[in-house]
Amino acid sequence: MMVLDGLFIIELISKTLSVAPSDPDDPIFNMVWIFPFLGRDLLRLENQIPFFVLQTLFENTRVTRSCGADRSLAKLILGFFNYMMERPDGVLERFGNLEGKHLLDFFRLSFIPPPPPQQKPRIGEDELLELIPSAKKLGAAGIEFKPKKGDTVLAIRFHNGVLEIPHISIDDFVTAFLLNSVAFEQCYSHCPKHMTTYATFMGCLINNPSDAEFLCEQKIVENYFGTADDLTHFFNNLGKEVSFDIGNNYLSNVFVDVNEYSRNGWHVRWAELKDTYFNSPWSFISALAASILLLLTMIQAFFAVYPFAGGKPFGS
Incomplete structure (x- = not known):
């Protein structure tokens, strides 16, 4: 079953990127609308195939591809998912030799800047780390929100009262990716919890529909998922009953600095x-x-x- 499913994945990716011949009467690959559905299914946690199986099948079927024989499986995978979640071209080159446990882990790792940030939280002995207030409350406390350009949505930064958050377009594919990434990080204890941290951070900011509308007005979130209520409901449920160590994550210092700034009366x-x-x-x-x-x-x-x-x- 893994061989059959793995060959289908290789064929799907190769034909999508035109590196393998395609049949004009193909009943599957000629339906453009089906690719987003297949992309979401490929990232479902329960549908994962070991990456080394895909790599072995890819190497043994290289002669069947008409062009792009020099392209790695990693580049083809990133190029395939780029149809559903567009990212800068430099990402394909930077992670061209990346490997993961499976497709979900591979795609998740491509969002984590190498090497993963390892920073000790700046916190006093008598101070406790806390989650941050919602976006509207932070705005009322004098914090400015600014969209940030970059290769990954995880590159969040706070400096001099400005919270820089990379722009993200929320649709069915992105929500499925975030949901399955958080589920994977919760099931596998030996991986960095970057997606869990990001989901918790966005869940703090989007506490109610007015927060979602505020982030959309600030050009940080582009909502193709549904109404502001739908977006709020998604992020509120994404971090529900999820194990999250606020003192040991890549945004610990952001949580500390934002809370310290927002509590300043001036x-x-x-x-x-x-x-x-x-x-x-x-x-x-x-x-x-x-x-x-x-x-x-x-x-x-x-x-x-x-x-x-x-x-x-x-x-x-």
Whole structure:
């Protein structure tokens, strides 16, 4: 069964990338709409075939491919999944020799920057690591959200009050990939829990539909999955009853720094001031006019009181 399924996977990938001849009357490979469904099925945890089986079948069927004989199986796999989750061309070159336990593990590893970040959390002796508030609450606390360009959605960064999060398009394929990646990391204890950490992080930010809409407005999330309620429901359930070590993950320092910044009273007051007086041109003009009027009133009062405070009248 593994040989039969493995040969189908090799044929599917090869024909999709036009490195193997295809039959114009093929009842499967000529239906374009079927590829996203097959892509999701290939990443289901229960459908995985050992990667060395795929590699062996790939090497033994190399002569059947009309072109691209010099391309590795890793590059072909990444090129195939690129139809469903587009990524920069440099990813194919960088992970061209990557190997995993199976397709799901291989595709998951291609999102983890080599080498995986290993940082000790910056935390005091009496301080406890905590999850971060939702996106709307962080915005009200003065934290700015900024979309970030990069090869992986995992490259999250917080610096000087700016939370940089790579843009991600959420659709059926991406949700299936995240769900199965988290499930794999929960089942296999000897792998880095990057996807679990990312799912927990996004689950914290998207606590309700207004948070989902806020991240969409900030160009961080592009929602093709459904409504804001659907997106919220997905991330809330993705991290439910999942084992997560907040003190030992690649975003531990981000959790610490974001919480420390959002609890600073000055940042909160400044954010409230900007939201009240500088969130639109009319409110800014009104605040500026009030400030000028107050300044002129103070100057008028000064000139009125000055002669009676021991000073000489002006012009004498």
